[in-house]
Amino acid sequence: MNVWPIIKLSWKNIWRNKVRSGVVIISVLLGTCAGVFMTAFMYGLSMGYVKIQLQNFTSHLQIHTKAFEQEEVPEAYIPDADSLMQELKQKDFVTALSARTVITGLAASSSSSFGVTITGIDPEIEKNVSLIHTHVIDGDYLEGDRRNLVLIGQKLAERLGLKIRSKMVLNFQDVNGNISAGAFRVSGIFKSPNSQFDEANVFIKAEDLNRLIGKPGAVHEIAILVDNFKMADQYKETLSDSPDLIVESWGDLSPSLRYTDATVGTTLYIVMVIILIALTFGIINTMLMAVLERQQELGMLMSVGVNKVRIFTMILFETFFLAIFGAPVGIFLAWVGISVLSETGVDVSAFSQGFEMYGLGTVIYPELQPDYYLNIGFLIILTTLIASLYPSFKALKLNPVEAIRKI
Amino acid sequence: MAIIEVKNITKTYNEKQVPVHALNGIDLDIGAGEFTAIVGPSGCGKTTLLNIIGGLDKPTEGSITINGSNLDDLTEKQIIDFRLHHIGFVFQAYNLIPVLTALENVIFILQMQGRPHNECIATGKELLESVGLGDKINKRPSELSGGQQQRVAVARALASKPDYVLADEPTANLDSKSTSDLLDMMHQLNESVGTTFVFSTHDQRVVERAKRVVTLVDGKIESDTKQ
Structure with missing residues (x-):
């Protein structure tokens, strides 16, 4: 036709x-x-x-021990974390990683208290993995060599009535199961895009936290960024073959995402x-x-x-x-x-x-x-x-x- | 030899409610080269008969044979194809395609037949020359008078060298001069090329020029005279 x-x-x-x-x-x-x-x-x-x-909270991949997955207790730290970190750094697709000490505890001020997740970080290294340092709206990020500084969220500061340089006490268990506590001074207040996160999380230096839980060098979580976050599920298979460790992609950590x-x-x-x-x-x-x-x-x-x-x-x-x-x-x-x-x-x-x-x-x-x-x-x-x-x-x-x- | 054989045709509209008998037993043979006018008062069945002869409508009873092919034996698709290749149509309102030029209107049928482009153009120009519109080939219908448009319509009808041309009231919208010119032109085509024309008309001027006049009254042939 x-x-x-x-x-x-x-x-x-x-x-x-x-x-x-x-x-x-x-x-x-x-x-x-x-x-x-x-x-x-x-x-x-x-x-x-x-x-x-991902940038503020989850990162692309996280490694924990299986025991930590079941219960977030201080003694469930990653054995020989330094060697593992060195291995991870060799991977081509890994762009940044940060070792964290993570425990749950109670944050208390003179007027109130609230249950929080306490994350011990190396402030400089953490900058490569998360954006928490960019959300500081008052005071400073965990700068300098001073001990027992704490970075808290604006919502928690309001709840506990805390300001910059206020004192607060963090209570938690150490690796032996004993109650431990430390007095910290508020160095900065952050406001992330998620107010619930701001209320339930505090950041301190890992060396301070590890000293208080009685295990210097303890690492509960390794947060990893990779070159393409959509490939995280494929990459996770190659990161560790240890039967005691579990590698989770951001999708595993946050199904809603x-x-x-x-x-x-x-x-x-x-x-x-x-x-x-x-x-x-x-x-x-x-x-x-x-x-x-x-x-x-x-x-x-x-x-x-x-x-x-x-x-x-x-x-x-x-x-x-x-x-x-x-x-x-x-x-x-x-x-x-x-x-x-x-x-x-x-x-x-x-x-x-x-x-x-x-x-x-x-x-x-x-x-x-x-x-x-x-x-x-x-x-x-x-x-x-x-x-x-x-x-x-x-x-x-x-x-x-x-x-x-x-x- | 007859190229159109109409045998005992009846056509009834609205059969199930109030039947209207448009045609009542028409027998008619039209031979090659005839110049036939079908006349009669309004509602006598002229257009219905033309539609049936043109394969546009089907009779209620009876048969129609064109060049030996019984239209009843053809499928709808075959009838459409038959119209494309064997019948030329000229309509009262010219019915040219307004967005095409005179030449494009004429060659459209040829293009539908799948003829080569050069052949289409040559035939189209020749036909427009023959109807006296050689200088208007690139004009659109809106740029032509009614008479000129009807000439283009005749050229279009002749383009495929049909077995016959059916023209339904072709002069109804034309003035005297245009009517006369159109009839001259068609008469000349009939004489020189032998094209068979069948008209339906009220127009006495057309009747006077026809070689054969078939008069219908109430769906029946009242008279059939050659002049």
Whole structure:
């Protein structure tokens, strides 16, 4: 079948009513652009949330002893942690790691007390793995050589009535099961994107904590960053073969984050499909008008022997042309916008309170995987095909004898 | 030899409710090269008969044979294909495609038949020359007068060298001058090329120029005269 004359006629047909076709093309352009940009923004928002959670709290991988996994007791430290750390540093994909001493205890001030997780860190090394040092809003990070400094969250400071340089006491068990306590001075107050974290965590120097629990050099947790956090599940298999240790990826440590990462793509397609459905109805409306106002002409074409396949093809191409002009331009404009804003970010600090409540950052970096653009293209073609069906069938149902007499 | 053989055709619309008998037992043979006008008052069945002869409608009873092919034996797809290759149509309202030029309108049928592009162009130009529109080939219908548009429609109908051309009230929308010119042109094509024309018309000027006049009244042939 020679379809070229039909395609040529379709092309000319869409310019019969330039304003109407122009409106549809611009609608498709704006709809596609807004849809793609919106999905990129949402993807950036979700990925930003995941990255914030990883950089502030979870890291990409963690190693603990199996005993620690069952119960976070001080004696469940990693044996020969130094050797293990050296081995980990040799791995190509490991970009940073930090040894932590982690115990649960009670933080008490003169007025109140609260259960907390006490994390002993090497302040300088920890900077490579987490962003806690960037969230200090008052006082200092655990700087200098002074002993028994503590970094606490703003929420805990409020609960316990603590300020910078206030004294507080941390109570916990040592490795022998005896109750131990230490008096600490608040060196800094932090405010992370997660207020619940701020209330339940304090940071002190690992050497202070290890001295108090009676085990210098004890390490309960090794936090690791790798070159690609999405590869964490593959990398974890290669990190340790010790039967006493357990290596967990961020997805293992935080299933909700894994779920967020896994479902964000699907969510984005749902958003795009909703936008395309709205556009589909616009296209159907336009094409239906175009068919109904040319009944006489369609009747003539059928009368002189233009078969139904050709009539269908003509309507299909008219619909396709309407969609195909706006969509690529819309996708291109969205790509330009996303490329620029993925570098500069979108400042949403005006809504920071609400965003922080959900553990989100105040700058969103829109981003979109390259294959998404391709899939959007296929979705638009599919949408066009669907949008053309009803007007095409409407045209095919015309009786040429009756249609030829329509005015 | 007849190229159109109509045998005892009846056509009833709205059979199940209030039947309207548009045609009541029509027998008609039309030979090659005839210039036939089907006349009669409004509602006598002229257009219905033309639609049936053109394969656009089916009779309730009776048969129609075109060049030995019984249309009843053809599938819908075959009938569409038959129309494309064997019948030319001229409509009262010209029915040209407004977004195509005169030449493109004429060659559209040829393109649908899958003819080579160069052949289409050559045939189209030749036909437009023959209907006196050689200088208007790139004009769109909106740039042509009614008479000129109907000439383009005739050229389109002739493009595929059909067995016959059916024209439903071809002069109804034309003024006297255009009617006269169109009839001259069609008459000349009939004389020189032997194209078979079948018209339905009210127009006495067309009737006067026809070689054969078939008069229908109430769905029946009242008279069939050659002049």
